[in-house]
Amino acid sequence: MGDGIRAHILAIVFFLILAVLLTWPVAITAGSALENEGDAVLNAWTLGWDVKHLLSPRALPHAPNFYPYPYTLYFSENLLGAALLAAPVIAATGNPILAYNILFIGAFALAAAATYLLVWSLTRDPEAAVLAGVLFAGMTLRFGPSPQLQVLLNFGIPLSLFFLFRLFQNGRAREAVGLGLSFALQASISVYHGLFLLFGLLVLGVERLVHSRTPRRAAGSRLLLAMALAGGILIPILWPYVEARRYVGGRSLGDQAAFGLLSFLLVPHGHLYARLPVFGEIHRYAHVETLFPGWVTLGLAAVGLLRRRSPWRRPFALLTLLGFTLSIGPALRLRLEDPPLLTGMPYLFLWMAFPAFQAIRVPARMFVLAQLGLAVLAGLGWRACRSSLPRARRVFGALLLLAVLEAYRGPFPRFPMPTSASALDTWLSQQTRETPFVEFPTLRTLDLTADPISLSRLAHQQFSTLYRCQPTPIGYSGFFPPLFWEVADRLLMFPSREGIAFLSDLGVRAVLIRSEGWLTGEREAFEARWALFSHVLELVQEGPEGRLYLLKPPRPGNGSLPQLIGKAEGERLWLFLRWPRGSRLGRIALTPPRYILRWRGEGRDGLIERTVQGALPQALPAYVTLLPLTAIPMPSGISRWEAVLHLEPGEIGRRSFPPLPPLELRRISEPEEIAATLPVASGFEELGLEFDNGGLLIALVRSGHAFCPGEVLEFTLFWTVTDAARWRTQEATPVVFVHLHDAHGRMAAGRDLPVDFGSRPFREWKEGEIVMQSYRLPLPTDLSPGPADLVLGLYPIGRPDAASRWAIRSGHIPLREPGAAQIARVEILPTPCQAPEEPFP
Incomplete structure (x- = not known):
């Protein structure tokens, strides 16, 4: 066995031992416990589902969570690449907890070994390669409050760079195949890291095309081969993410985790430096990502950056700069709670130009590119300064020991899982x-x-x-x-x-x-x-x-279709969809049912036409049989009108009963019907409460009129906007408060919810559009029998005091107090009582 092979074997053994020690005590509870009860459980469940269905590609995307949605596996990282690594363990033991923990421990060794391979191929220096491997894997292990499996398993990034540089050194096809396979493996483990790696490869690929001696045509053809191979593997794996996005959408810039520069000085709470005054002070602020690279990394990377002997200094300096800049996110802040020092950072361009970035929650994870760049520069730095040190071996040992200590984040907590x-x-x-x-x-x-x-x-x-x-x-x-x-x-x-x-x-x-x-x-x-x-x-x-x-199975008669009806009220015509009681068709949809309503009225002034487009609620409560669509101004003198509704139902997902078919509903009203007005089902109580912020509470529908103490009072509110400019320019989200006052006038129950809970963001509401909001209010078990009043108002979020409530400008409903209207009265039954067998007669 040659010295080179022996050095490689010793390095791998060293990384494996370090992996067990740095993740302790994971190894001794690997089959029965996890380090947290959130993301770790999600990762273990994903591995179990993936391995069970690897040979059933049609069933694989449709995991059993979030029923009846399809493609639910793709609501998060699918970890398919990790499942390939875990498959032998799960196949042999049937234990996804054990498979997860083996990958959790092995991730450090894999990342260190891949970085070792990269640096050794560039320098032929085992010491520099070992040091770089420990530094990169250690920075990954320290990332975040509790590292996720898709964050830890980043070995495909240095492995892809290894094949990229080899491709430019010799231009062989096998390096292109290796690049395509390693990139595909990394992207199938973590779409996040695959996306980050893609941009890293683009930057370094351009740098190599400019500065490498390899003929550009030959290198370009090999890169195309790698792209074709990776694309052929990844397209069927990643396409379900496109399908899943139809149901969950993306993240706005506001939904993506903000970033503060102090995160670069943050270490985990159990870290060696956590008790030092400067690091302890930073922990007082609301930072999440622990991005401090470590003193060994920073010192040696500075040496590697300043020494000009290595031709590899430029590409890894570029990689470091790319990762650092993009990890800041769309705006530069010192602390999370501070206003931006600089907006319009480069990440903002990526978010606008590439839809995949709208799925990212933590832009700071792009710092993984900088972590690898710094680790390789540190390896180059050690190689550059070693010859000038009198006792290089001892210095190397000391630096390696300090690097290991900096990698240690403290013992991982253990939470038992059911076995x-x-x-x-x-x-x-x-x-x-x-x-x-x-x-x-x-x-x-x-x-x-x-x-x-x-x-x-x-x-x-x-x-x-x-x-x-x-x-x-x-x-x-x-x-x-x-x-x-x-x-x-x-x-x-x-x-x-x-x-x-x-x-x-x-x-x-x-x-x-x-x-x-x-x-x-x-x-x-x-x-x-x-x-x-x-x-x-x-x-x-x-x-x-x-x-x-x-x-109990649903009641018969669930196949009834909704009807289009209208009610004339003064110079307005209300148009409703009426569901027959007990009908389940169209009440729950995974995507909002869309409709186009065309109305024509004939009168003294000729023909009047209106067109209204909108969407129905995704979840229509069972007690709501009348759903208002619009109120059309109808001048006097209308002798005849006709309304046609085209309804495109939403998806029902994996439910077994038939979906609501596409409908075209037509209603024609002759003069005698207009004079008498059309009937409207009981239970739809008009309110007409106009608030000073431009909102109008149209009506209320209750689930009943009498309730037992301890029951849940359920009702639905219908809102519209009368002044779009005032409504959309509110600084804070309006919050609806509902109070229940008992027979003695005391407030017995209450609940506050944002006005757009369960619907689109309130600033997207259109003037005249009707928006539904359902409420559930738990009643105390000791509630006094007798009449009880529901009182409602609006206030800006964060300011619930009475003085901040929006004034109620109009309406025939009595005000209980300023900014609070009494919208309904219910009867509280004496105890003992029982909820009705048929809840909505």
């Missing part, structure tokens, strides 16, 4: 018919980022689909589709009249109530509501671990 399925899980897995389920306890708030417990529950319930073999409408992912929030809001207060009907219409069949996992007071509140509705569900399994219920 066996319960009897309830087994019952679900044995169902031959698809049985979508929900599980309790579940999320506790809609503000998921502020509640780790809710995120943990979502992640664990999604992971359970691997052994329950059934889908669920909730999930944990990089993107949350619109219907998730409709589901989540109902699960917060489940069971309720509309909540049960909604889940049934969604296709959910099973409700699992676990015995464990509840927080103090949480179980009692849930069981109090459950007692009101236990007769509506069928108990099929019970044991020490919990209970399992089935929802």
